[in-house]
Amino acid sequence: MDLYKVSPGPESFLPPAAAKMGNVLPDPGQGHIGGTIVPEEEAMEMAARKFLEGKVPTIFPGPLVLWHWNEKAAKKAKAIRALADAGPFRLIPMADYRPKYPKINPEVEINPNHPNLTIWHNEIDVCIFVGVHCHQANLSLKIIRGGTDCYTMAMCAQAGHEDACLSFRDATVEKIERLTWWVNKLKAEGVKSQAKEFTQFKHIPKWREAEGN
Amino acid sequence: MNKKVIPEDRKIISSTHVKIGQKNQKDQVHTEPNEFFYGVERITKFFTGSEVIQSAIKVSHCDVMVAYPITPQSEAAALIGELFADGYIGDYFRGESEFAVMGQCAGAAFGGARVFTTTAGPGTLRAMENFPMWAGSRLPIQVCVTCRGVNSPLSIQPDTLEMSYLLETGMLIWHAETAQDLYDFILKGFIVAEQPDVHVPIAVCCDGFFVTHTKDTVDILPDDVCLPPYDPYKSPVPCMDMECPPVRMMRDPFIMKSNYIHYATHASWQQEIHAAVERSRKHTIPFLDGLIDIENGDRDILIIGSGTAVSQSREAIRLLELEGIKVGLIKIKTIRPFPHEEVREALKNAKTVFVPEFNIVGWLAREIKAIVPDNDKIIAGPHVAGGMTMPSEVIVVEVKTALGLNVEKIKM
Amino acid sequence: MSAEKIKICEDLYDIMPPEYQDIVENATYGKEGRGWKDIGESKELIEQHSLCAGCPESIAFRYILASLPAPEDTVFVGSTGCTSLVFPMVAVHNIHSLFGNQNAIATGLKRALMVRHPDKVKDVVVLAGDGATVDIGLDMTMQSWFRQEKFTTICFDNELYANTGGQESGLMQKGFVSKMAPVGKLFDKVRLPEIAREAGCHYVVMMTSSKPNRVEKAIRNAVHVAREIGPTYIQIYTPCILEIGKQSMEGLDEMKDSEGIGGRFTYKEYVTDAAAALIKEMDDAEKAAKKAAREKAKAAAKA
Numbered sequence: 001m002d003l004y005k006v007s008p009g010p011e012s013f014l015p016p017a018a019a020k021m022g023n024v025l026p027d028p029g030q031g032h033i034g035g036t037i038v039p040e041e042e043a044m045e046m047a048a049r050k051f052l053e054g055k056v057p058t059i060f061p062g063p064l065v066l067w068h069w070n071e072k073a074a075k076k077a078k079a080i081r082a083l084a085d086a087g088p089f090r091l092i093p094m095a096d097y098r099p100k101y102p103k104i105n106p107e108v109e110i111n112p113n114h115p116n117l118t119i120w121h122n123e124i125d126v127c128i129f130v131g132v133h134c135h136q137a138n139l140s141l142k143i144i145r146g147g148t149d150c151y152t153m154a155m156c157a158q159a160g161h162e163d164a165c166l167s168f169r170d171a172t173v174e175k176i177e178r179l180t181w182w183v184n185k186l187k188a189e190g191v192k193s194q195a196k197e198f199t200q201f202k203h204i205p206k207w208r209e210a211e212g213n
Numbered sequence: 214m215n216k217k218v219i220p221e222d223r224k225i226i227s228s229t230h231v232k233i234g235q236k237n238q239k240d241q242v243h244t245e246p247n248e249f250f251y252g253v254e255r256i257t258k259f260f261t262g263s264e265v266i267q268s269a270i271k272v273s274h275c276d277v278m279v280a281y282p283i284t285p286q287s288e289a290a291a292l293i294g295e296l297f298a299d300g301y302i303g304d305y306f307r308g309e310s311e312f313a314v315m316g317q318c319a320g321a322a323f324g325g326a327r328v329f330t331t332t333a334g335p336g337t338l339r340a341m342e343n344f345p346m347w348a349g350s351r352l353p354i355q356v357c358v359t360c361r362g363v364n365s366p367l368s369i370q371p372d373t374l375e376m377s378y379l380l381e382t383g384m385l386i387w388h389a390e391t392a393q394d395l396y397d398f399i400l401k402g403f404i405v406a407e408q409p410d411v412h413v414p415i416a417v418c419c420d421g422f423f424v425t426h427t428k429d430t431v432d433i434l435p436d437d438v439c440l441p442p443y444d445p446y447k448s449p450v451p452c453m454d455m456e457c458p459p460v461r462m463m464r465d466p467f468i469m470k471s472n473y474i475h476y477a478t479h480a481s482w483q484q485e486i487h488a489a490v491e492r493s494r495k496h497t498i499p500f501l502d503g504l505i506d507i508e509n510g511d512r513d514i515l516i517i518g519s520g521t522a523v524s525q526s527r528e529a530i531r532l533l534e535l536e537g538i539k540v541g542l543i544k545i546k547t548i549r550p551f552p553h554e555e556v557r558e559a560l561k562n563a564k565t566v567f568v569p570e571f572n573i574v575g576w577l578a579r580e581i582k583a584i585v586p587d588n589d590k591i592i593a594g595p596h597v598a599g600g601m602t603m604p605s606e607v608i609v610v611e612v613k614t615a616l617g618l619n620v621e622k623i624k625m
Numbered sequence: 626m627s628a629e630k631i632k633i634c635e636d637l638y639d640i641m642p643p644e645y646q647d648i649v650e651n652a653t654y655g656k657e658g659r660g661w662k663d664i665g666e667s668k669e670l671i672e673q674h675s676l677c678a679g680c681p682e683s684i685a686f687r688y689i690l691a692s693l694p695a696p697e698d699t700v701f702v703g704s705t706g707c708t709s710l711v712f713p714m715v716a717v718h719n720i721h722s723l724f725g726n727q728n729a730i731a732t733g734l735k736r737a738l739m740v741r742h743p744d745k746v747k748d749v750v751v752l753a754g755d756g757a758t759v760d761i762g763l764d765m766t767m768q769s770w771f772r773q774e775k776f777t778t779i780c781f782d783n784e785l786y787a788n789t790g791g792q793e794s795g796l797m798q799k800g801f802v803s804k805m806a807p808v809g810k811l812f813d814k815v816r817l818p819e820i821a822r823e824a825g826c827h828y829v830v831m832m833t834s835s836k837p838n839r840v841e842k843a844i845r846n847a848v849h850v851a852r853e854i855g856p857t858y859i860q861i862y863t864p865c866i867l868e869i870g871k872q873s874m875e876g877l878d879e880m881k882d883s884e885g886i887g888g889r890f891t892y893k894e895y896v897t898d899a900a901a902a903l904i905k906e907m908d909d910a911e912k913a914a915k916k917a918a919r920e921k922a923k924a925a926a927k928a
Contacts, residue, residue, distance in 0.1 A: 003215050017487065017491075020488055022215070024214070025410055035215050036215055061640075065634065066634060066641060067634065068633060068635070069458050074634050076634075077634030077635070078634075091640045097462065098461060098714065099466055100713075101672075101675045113475065114475075133449055143478065163488075201640060277740060279733065304739070308732075308768075313726065316722065317736075319729075320732060320733025320737065321737035323733075324700070324738045324741065342723055343726075346723055451718070453718045453719070453720055454738055460626070460648075461648070461672070461714070463703075463712045464719070466721070
């Protein structure tokens with residue numbers, strides 16, 4: 001079987017699952033770019049480059065890093081914030097996975113049942129998922145490839161995602177920091193962020209304002 | 214294909230667990246899977262298939278087993294109860310029907326447990342609604358299916374028809390030929406099914422009575438080791454124990470009631486289940502030493518099969534060889550994922566291919582015919598059903614008849 | 626999960642939509658003596674839902690969620706029906722798998738949680754409609770009671786299949802004309818509370834959701850008895866106003882009308898001796914705590 005290239009969509013009415021097309025996930029120390037297995041560092045560099053090239057580069061942090069359910073999650077959240085600041089890249093959370101009534105607000109959140117809405121609304125052209133449960137990440141990645149032209153990436157704490165245009169696996173705090181390091185390195189080498197100016201959506205609730213936060 | 218997965222790797226990656234090296238409640242040491250399967254010295258036993266199932270579960274560090282009596286798995290299910298009485302299993306009880314049992318297994322798996330159960334024939338069909346639910350919910354439950362007849366009039370005898378009903382449930386389906394296969398498939402099945410990128414249920418099937426109720430030599434692991442525990446927090450979906458995020462979490466909501474492109478969500482969900490089955494190849498090929506075994510695959514005449522049909526074919530091949538007819542053998546170990554590439558490649562140069570099966574419909578032959586370009590060379594048969602044995606002579610006659618050779622009447 | 630673990634990572638707090646910040650800051654996870662009176666004063670564990678306007682099921686849902694003794698360690702099991710349109714919005718882990726197998730799921734779940742978390746108390750609560758509980762799932766409902774499985778079963782009794790459009794159910798009253806009962810239902814409403822008592826439930830209540838106080842007390846009792854002793858069952862009338870031809874604002878009246886003397890839903894409860902002793906113990910402790918609080922307040926006022 002020839003290599004099935006996982007390129008940005010929109011691809012067909014219902015894009016195939018890359019695993020069905022014979023794409024195998026990378027081993028530890030590897031990543032994949034468009035389905036081709038590469039050394040992890042190469043995938044990292046490409047991810048950083050793609051992010052800097054993007055006009056609306058966006059990080060989608062999921063429940064595993066948004067919620068402080070253990071200390072590792074808190075450390076990952078810190079590393080993700082540092083990555084976002086290094087770009088700067090936009091942060092849009094996937095706080096949970098429910099089909100939401102009556103509708104999501106695509107400006108401030110993304111939902112795995114219709115992630116394309118958030119991509120369309122914000123004109124996101126490159127994104128990275130981190131801390132999303134693998135099943136929900138794969139749903140999102142496929143739907144995004146189906147209905148948008150966004151370049152998708154996945155930083156997975158487990159075995160990686162063949163439905164992303166680029167993915168690496170076993171994402172630890174150190175690996176998130178390594179990606180930040182690559183962003184900074186490329187910037188130092190003169191690669192300029194092409195990101196449009198944006199204001200990061202923030203919600204500071206009243207009770208926090210009162211505390212002076 | 215972006216990379217070739219080869220059997221020679223003989224290892225499974227990323228099965229780390231903090232408890233590896235520590236002892237469980239029965240002082241069994243949680244052993245890293247590669248060490249467990251390839252390092253630890255085994256002991257040879259002469260066991261029935263039921264005892265083999267019990268021995269495998271004894272070293273599997275299983276959290277929950279739910280039992281229900283139906284021939285021919287009742288003995289195995291009861292023997293596992295003895296393991297529970299001895300403290301090897303977290304919990305064990307008899308459910309009220311296979312439909313309920315598979316629900317109880319699902320409940321335990323939703324709660325993050327390693328779950329095992331056994332069923333057969335009508336039990337498999339009564340439970341059927343649960344299997345696509347298990348797969349859709351990404352529950353890595355293992356069910357050992359000891360195949361028997363399903364249709365009226367009632368038969369408790371071996372027949373592999375029920376496997377055909379399981380084919381498109383989204384489960385992994387492995388078919389054991391021997392007691393040794395059964396032992397290894399059960400233990401390796403847990404590890405493959407629980408991989409975060411796979412994480413779907415697995416049916417380890419064997420032919421009822423022929424495997425469950427006959428004695429065979431089998432190399433088993435000593436009692437002082439066991440598999441590493443299952444880690445539900447590596448699951449591709451949240452574990453339902455209120456110990457992990459998100460706290461607002463339903464398993465599994467009706468995406469059809471979402472307001473937007475819900476059909477695409479459901480379609481993508483289904484794709485993801487079948488993709489997960491595909492991903493299991495990467496772990497299964499090195500772990501089972503390939504999805505198929507080939508003996509003398511360069512011959513013009515090949516027999517291809519799964520389960521005990523392979524054993525009968527092996528003897529038939531010996532008999533044919535005595536008459537100067539050389540026949541090769543291909544054994545299929547995994548029915549899902551189906552070894553398309555492997556089978557296509559193996560049958561490429563064959564002139565005639567026989568598919569003996571212990572069922573009347575010949576579902577395995579259909580699977581093979583669907584993927585081979587010159588499929589008029591595939592001869593579906595011989596078939597036996599309803600508990601009939603498949604004497605090797607029957608296969609011999611099938612082969613000789615197809616070759617246009619004189620066939621003596623079989624003396625009764 | 627301890628209530629402290631339900632929080633957002635500080636570094637990503639500001640990007641979380643307000644409803645999530647709200648649930649972390651203002652929900653009553655881990656609050657001693659939580660109850661229906663928290664509704665309106667705190668963040669509820671149920672977000673927006675898609676039930677019909679005025680559906681009594683929605684208010685019953687809110688009372689139940691407000692009354693759980695320990696939502697931070699409770700897992701719900703639901704079944705197919707209107708309830709499963711609400712459950713995605715509930716901030717407690719919950720499971721839908723098939724129609725009618727809810728008590729089988731809960732059995733496996735409760736046992737798995739006991740194996741995996743032997744040092745913690747994990748409550749399992751089933752919440753399903755009458756079709757799921759009494760018709761398609763009756764076998765599994767009753768078998769879980771026979772086996773003395775330690776979880777609570779709640780049945781939202783709307784006396785018909787609401788989500789599929791108002792067909793006859795076993796809990797429908799005799800003579801009622803509906804879809805699939807074109808000449809009126811030919812047999813009596815199944816007496817599940819009595820069946821529950823005989824099947825081994827230690828605490829059984831039949832009620833409507835017209836009185837939040839009652840719902841709160843029944844839920845508290847049922848969850849504690851299930852935790853300590855064995856199975857409990859609560860059947861709550863949540864009329865399907867749509868299918869019985871009522872208006873949105875008439876749900877409460879319908880419940881009140883049906884719970885009067887001789888009504889189908891006159892309050893009744895069956896309590897075993899063991900459960901009664903436990904409930905008395907809880908009531909006494911609650912009274913003592915209230916008294917102590919009053920005296921403390923008095924002392925503080927004096928000082």
